[in-house]
Amino acid sequence: MPRRRAPKTAPRREARQARSRATVEYLLAATAKVLVREGYDRASTNRIAEVAGVNIASLYQYFPSKEALVARVFERYLARLDDALTTCLARIAEAPLWPGLEALLRTFFSLHDDDPALHRALLVHVPQIDRVNPMLALRERMTGALTAYFVQRRGSLRSTDPALAAHLVVTCAEAIKQRAVLEDARLLHQERFVSEVLELVRRYVVARPVSAARARGRPATSGGSRASRRR
Amino acid sequence: MPRRRAPKTAPRREARQARSRATVEYLLAATAKVLVREGYDRASTNRIAEVAGVNIASLYQYFPSKEALVARVFERYLARLDDALTTCLARIAEAPLWPGLEALLRTFFSLHDDDPALHRALLVHVPQIDRVNPMLALRERMTGALTAYFVQRRGSLRSTDPALAAHLVVTCAEAIKQRAVLEDARLLHQERFVSEVLELVRRYVVARPVSAARARGRPATSGGSRASRRR
Amino acid sequence: MPRRRAPKTAPRREARQARSRATVEYLLAATAKVLVREGYDRASTNRIAEVAGVNIASLYQYFPSKEALVARVFERYLARLDDALTTCLARIAEAPLWPGLEALLRTFFSLHDDDPALHRALLVHVPQIDRVNPMLALRERMTGALTAYFVQRRGSLRSTDPALAAHLVVTCAEAIKQRAVLEDARLLHQERFVSEVLELVRRYVVARPVSAARARGRPATSGGSRASRRR
Amino acid sequence: MPRRRAPKTAPRREARQARSRATVEYLLAATAKVLVREGYDRASTNRIAEVAGVNIASLYQYFPSKEALVARVFERYLARLDDALTTCLARIAEAPLWPGLEALLRTFFSLHDDDPALHRALLVHVPQIDRVNPMLALRERMTGALTAYFVQRRGSLRSTDPALAAHLVVTCAEAIKQRAVLEDARLLHQERFVSEVLELVRRYVVARPVSAARARGRPATSGGSRASRRR
DNA sequence: AATGAATGAGAATTCATTCAT
DNA sequence: GATGAATGAATTCTCATTCAT
Numbered sequence: 014m015p016r017r018r019a020p021k022t023a024p025r026r027e028a029r030q031a032r033s034r035a036t037v038e039y040l041l042a043a044t045a046k047v048l049v050r051e052g053y054d055r056a057s058t059n060r061i062a063e064v065a066g067v068n069i070a071s072l073y074q075y076f077p078s079k080e081a082l083v084a085r086v087f088e089r090y091l092a093r094l095d096d097a098l099t100t101c102l103a104r105i106a107e108a109p110l111w112p113g114l115e116a117l118l119r120t121f122f123s124l125h126d127d128d129p130a131l132h133r134a135l136l137v138h139v140p141q142i143d144r145v146n147p148m149l150a151l152r153e154r155m156t157g158a159l160t161a162y163f164v165q166r167r168g169s170l171r172s173t174d175p176a177l178a179a180h181l182v183v184t185c186a187e188a189i190k191q192r193a194v195l196e197d198a199r200l201l202h203q204e205r206f207v208s209e210v211l212e213l214v215r216r217y218v219v220a221r222p223v224s225a226a227r228a229r230g231r232p233a234t235s236g237g238s239r240a241s242r243r244r
Numbered sequence: 245m246p247r248r249r250a251p252k253t254a255p256r257r258e259a260r261q262a263r264s265r266a267t268v269e270y271l272l273a274a275t276a277k278v279l280v281r282e283g284y285d286r287a288s289t290n291r292i293a294e295v296a297g298v299n300i301a302s303l304y305q306y307f308p309s310k311e312a313l314v315a316r317v318f319e320r321y322l323a324r325l326d327d328a329l330t331t332c333l334a335r336i337a338e339a340p341l342w343p344g345l346e347a348l349l350r351t352f353f354s355l356h357d358d359d360p361a362l363h364r365a366l367l368v369h370v371p372q373i374d375r376v377n378p379m380l381a382l383r384e385r386m387t388g389a390l391t392a393y394f395v396q397r398r399g400s401l402r403s404t405d406p407a408l409a410a411h412l413v414v415t416c417a418e419a420i421k422q423r424a425v426l427e428d429a430r431l432l433h434q435e436r437f438v439s440e441v442l443e444l445v446r447r448y449v450v451a452r453p454v455s456a457a458r459a460r461g462r463p464a465t466s467g468g469s470r471a472s473r474r475r
Numbered sequence: 476m477p478r479r480r481a482p483k484t485a486p487r488r489e490a491r492q493a494r495s496r497a498t499v500e501y502l503l504a505a506t507a508k509v510l511v512r513e514g515y516d517r518a519s520t521n522r523i524a525e526v527a528g529v530n531i532a533s534l535y536q537y538f539p540s541k542e543a544l545v546a547r548v549f550e551r552y553l554a555r556l557d558d559a560l561t562t563c564l565a566r567i568a569e570a571p572l573w574p575g576l577e578a579l580l581r582t583f584f585s586l587h588d589d590d591p592a593l594h595r596a597l598l599v600h601v602p603q604i605d606r607v608n609p610m611l612a613l614r615e616r617m618t619g620a621l622t623a624y625f626v627q628r629r630g631s632l633r634s635t636d637p638a639l640a641a642h643l644v645v646t647c648a649e650a651i652k653q654r655a656v657l658e659d660a661r662l663l664h665q666e667r668f669v670s671e672v673l674e675l676v677r678r679y680v681v682a683r684p685v686s687a688a689r690a691r692g693r694p695a696t697s698g699g700s701r702a703s704r705r706r
Numbered sequence: 707m708p709r710r711r712a713p714k715t716a717p718r719r720e721a722r723q724a725r726s727r728a729t730v731e732y733l734l735a736a737t738a739k740v741l742v743r744e745g746y747d748r749a750s751t752n753r754i755a756e757v758a759g760v761n762i763a764s765l766y767q768y769f770p771s772k773e774a775l776v777a778r779v780f781e782r783y784l785a786r787l788d789d790a791l792t793t794c795l796a797r798i799a800e801a802p803l804w805p806g807l808e809a810l811l812r813t814f815f816s817l818h819d820d821d822p823a824l825h826r827a828l829l830v831h832v833p834q835i836d837r838v839n840p841m842l843a844l845r846e847r848m849t850g851a852l853t854a855y856f857v858q859r860r861g862s863l864r865s866t867d868p869a870l871a872a873h874l875v876v877t878c879a880e881a882i883k884q885r886a887v888l889e890d891a892r893l894l895h896q897e898r899f900v901s902e903v904l905e906l907v908r909r910y911v912v913a914r915p916v917s918a919a920r921a922r923g924r925p926a927t928s929g930g931s932r933a934s935r936r937r
Numbered sequence: 938a939a940t941g942a943a944t945g946a947g948a949a950t951t952c953a954t955t956c957a958t
Numbered sequence: 959g960a961t962g963a964a965t966g967a968a969t970t971c972t973c974a975t976t977c978a979t
Contacts, residue, residue, distance in 0.1 A: 030941060030942075030979095032941085032942065032943090032978095032979095033941070033942060033943090036942080036943085054285075057968080057969060057970080058969080058970065058971080059968085059969070059970080067943090067944095068943060068944045068945075069944085069945095069970090069971080070943075070944055070945085070946095070971085070972075070973085071942075071943055071944070072971095073970090073971060073972075074942080074943080077971095078970085078971090079970085172440065172443075174436075174440070177436075177437070177440055178440075181420065181440065181441065181444055184416075184419050184420055184423050185415075185416040185419060185420070185444075187419070188415050188416060188418070188419030189412065189415055189416070192415050205405075205408075206408070209403065209405065209408055209409075209412065210412065212403075212448065213412055213416075213444075213448040216447040216448055217443065217444040217447055217448065263959095264959090267960095288951075288952060288953075289952080289953060289954080290951085290952070290953080290954095298960095299960060299961050299962075300953090300954080300961090300962095301954090301955075301956085301960070301961065301962085301963095302959085302960060302961075304953090304954065304955080305959080305960085309953080309954090310952095310953075492958090492962060492963075494957095494958095494962085494963065494964090495962070495963060495964090498963080498964085516747075519947080519948055519949080520948075520949065520950080521947080521948070521949080522948095529964090529965095530964060530965045530966075531949090531950085531965085531966095532950085532951075532952085532964075532965055532966080532967095533963075533964055533965070535949090535950065535951075536963080536964080539950095540949085540950090541948095541949080634902065634905075636898075636902070639898075639899070639902055640902075643882065643902065643903065643906055646878075646881050646882055646885050647877075647878040647881060647882070647906075649881070650877050650878060650880070650881030651874065651877055651878070654877050667867075667870075668870070671865065671867070671870055671871075671874065672874065674865075674910065675874055675878075675906075675910040678909040678910055679905065679906040679909055679910065725938095726938090729939095750972075750973055750974075751973080751974060751975080752972085752973070752974080752975095760939095761939065761940050761941075762940090762941095762974090762975085763939070763940060763941085763942095763975090763976080763977085764938085764939060764940075766974090766975065766976080767938080767939085771974080771975090772973095772974075
């Protein structure tokens with residue numbers, strides 16, 4: 014089993030024609046499937062090609078390594094989340110501190126269910142420090158955006174260190190969601206759970222905790238439907 | 245590479261004699277070393293035996309699989325943390341809600357540096373859902389203990405769901421520490437960082453946020469030295 | 476077919492017990508056989524292991540690569556020649572220029588027939604510039620020894636550059652033998668052929684070409700049987 | 707890697723049109739380049755096509771195999787040498803034994819530097835017994851021509867076996883040049899080196915070694931510029 | 938005539954694990 | 959009880975070559 018010292022992840026040849034694009038799709042679908050059913054370690058390139066019904070050599074024409082395949086699957090999986098968060102960030106650009114942040118968190122928590130099993134597999138099996146790990150990139154982008162968001166609302170922010178606050182909020186929110194996905198994804202649909210998490214964040218972030226009544230006012234722009242459900 | 249479907253982890257034979265015990269020590273030390281230097285995937289039993297200077301057949305006399313070796317290393321690595329937390333829990337058995345919890349958290353954050361590289365390797369490479377993962381066990385025990393702790397102090401607890409509160413506190417604390425270990429272990433020594441984290445937890449946990457002055461009173465029993473350093 | 480960038484040739488583990496030594500022998504024999512029958516390119520490690528009746532993994536326990544196997548076979552094959560030449564060099568240490576050189580050349584030409592097919596395969600298929608090529612080493616040693624031999628007999632040497640003379644003599648002798656092995660190994664047994672070659676060398680090396688009669692006097696110490704056969 | 711048992715080398719289709727011819731040129735240039743830079747083994751048809759900027763299927767439209775490509779490159783590389791030797795042979799058709807032979811050898815030694823790296827790659831990596839190896843063909847032609855040349859000058863020839871003499875001369879000359887190309891191509895430009903080699907041949911070939919003065923007379927027709935440099 | 942795509946076959950190498958002494 | 963040796967089963971990755979459009 015000759016292992017590459019530094020697994021390459023750059024795409025090899027781009028699929029242009031319809032047929033090859035289909036091949037790539039089969040491969041990615043098979044990767045997800047194998048990842049879910051057999052785990053990262055057992056997901057060999059041969060197995061993936063077999064499940065995809067694609068020749069192993071074709072696999073290597075489009076992906077230079079197993080890592081590249083998994084990274085691509087991961088990226089795709091995160092793309093929706095990325096889009097949703099980016100959209101939400103735009104929407105709350107003018108919102109006050111808390112309603113905006115609440116909307117962002119609700120968006121984050123609500124978008125988890127494309128394929129929970131795949132989500133689990135990706136979280137658990139993909140080594141987390143990999144520079145390629147697209148979740149790291151997303152996390153960093155989010156931390157940056159949130160820091161900027163906090164800086165612009167310094168007046169309402171309790172902490173004097175917006176970057177640190179953003180770091181902690183992102184870390185906690187991600188961890189809470191991650192554990193829920195791994196252990197019981199339904200939690201993320203339960204308003205009892207979600208609002209408890211929101212409370213945790215709000216009390217940390219917002220400068221002078223407003224009265225509970227005001228705090229529970231509807232979030233700025235998004236997640237409204239969900240927010241109203243609470244009551 | 246014939247992979248066992250269900251990796252065994254039970255110890256095979258008690259190493260009672262001195263020589264046997266030495267062999268086991270060599271093996272565990274080698275496992276840690278290889279894990280750190282080459283990562284989980286590259287840590288083969290052959291390699292470990294070689295580094296340990298132990299015959300591969302002897303390795304299998306004491307450990308039924310690679311997983312068993314790694315699990316044992318992990319357990320050992322967590323043993324100190326486990327001890328410290330258990331001790332601390334005993335000490336704060338009678339303490340009020342916050343000082344006790346602060347002491348517990350400080351203990352948790354301060355005990356991270358036996359071998360950061362090993363810590364990193366274990367965190368990153370060992371699949372996290374593994375039933376064998378001793379960190380899951382520790383986490384569950386801690387969540388249970390904290391739930392009990394909260395139940396006993398219901399009056400001071402803000403949340404009406406002690407179990408959920410414990411879950412969130414454990415999840416966040418673990419995630420924050422884990423990220424620090426992976427990215428910059430020195431953070432856990434910086435009072436600015438630690439007290440920000442404590443603030444996050446305190447505001448969530450404690451019923452009526454006491455004034456800052458009272459909140460910063462010294463913790464109940466342990467972590468005192470560190471706490472006193474603050475002022 | 477993941478190819479090593481720099482093929483390793485250092486031996487891996489030495490075979491100590493009788494059983495493993497036998498395994499190594501089988502492997503080397505199989506390497507020679509496959510080399511002869513199928514050529515260097517077709518001689519895969521899998522094929523060699525199969526022919527040897529040895530598990531492929533065992534092969535890799537003793538040899539880190541195909542190159543290492545071939546190099547070992549080559550070394551062994553050259554060992555006899557090396558020995559014979561070294562012995563002869565000792566014998567002619569005190570001999571005059573020509574008889575000594577003739578003895579050396581006769582030794583060189585006569586020792587070719589352990590396994591002509593293997594010889595052919597080695598000559599043809601093993602890339603010649605490979606630093607590992609043991610023939611290069613032998614050639615260099617011989618050139619050095621011959622240079623020293625010439626220096627000590629400067630008076631009788633026609634050329635004023637012993638190193639260059641040695642270089643040319645070694646080059647030509649090797650090439651002539653090599654071509655004979657490749658095309659018609661019997662030539663090396665025909666005195667007509669051999670003495671023509673000797674004449675070529677003698678006329679180049681010896682200062683004042685002695686008369687043919689004297690030149691054909693018996694060589695100093697070795698190769699005598701063969702030499703006497705001539706007349 | 708499905709290897710043909712008997713690699714075909716016949717050209718598949720005449721490249722009559724301009725574009726086709728250009729394609730062929732690109733392919734041959736790429737073959738040479740890859741051969742030099744990566745060696746024979748690594749020179750895959752895919753790689754060659756890629757470097758040539760030619761579709762792999764087009765490659766197979768003009769060359770039936772990798773061997774055919776390499777053989778064609780080899781032929782081209784030898785064509786100049788072949789031409790030069792043929793021309794020289796014509797020129798010395800009426801020359802006396804030695805001056806003619808000297809001219810031929812000087813021509814042979816002087817024509818080596820089109821692309822030493824390619825020369826080296828071809829010498830080292832192309833299996834030498836290959837029936838396709840164009841150097842064998844050239845060598846045979848030269849040996850034949852030289853035999854005829856010797857036969858016509860029997861009177862001046864020392865040996866009584868012109869064919870054997872030609873064989874030895876060709877073998878030695880080729881070997882000397884080959885080693886020079888592999889180890890230090892500049893040697894072939896140094897008159898000290900070349901004239902030593904010439905001396906070796908002259909003493910073997912010419913019946914009654916003429917005096918040094920006469921032997922160094924200018925060669926018959928070609929290589930004169932170089933020869934004149936000597937004095 | 939050219940090209941994008943596909944592929945069967947196989948090469949090198951390693952792993953986890955068990956035997957026989 | 960320790961050790962040298964052995965091994966079945968994978969794994970990654972490439973090659974020469976052919977199709978289908």
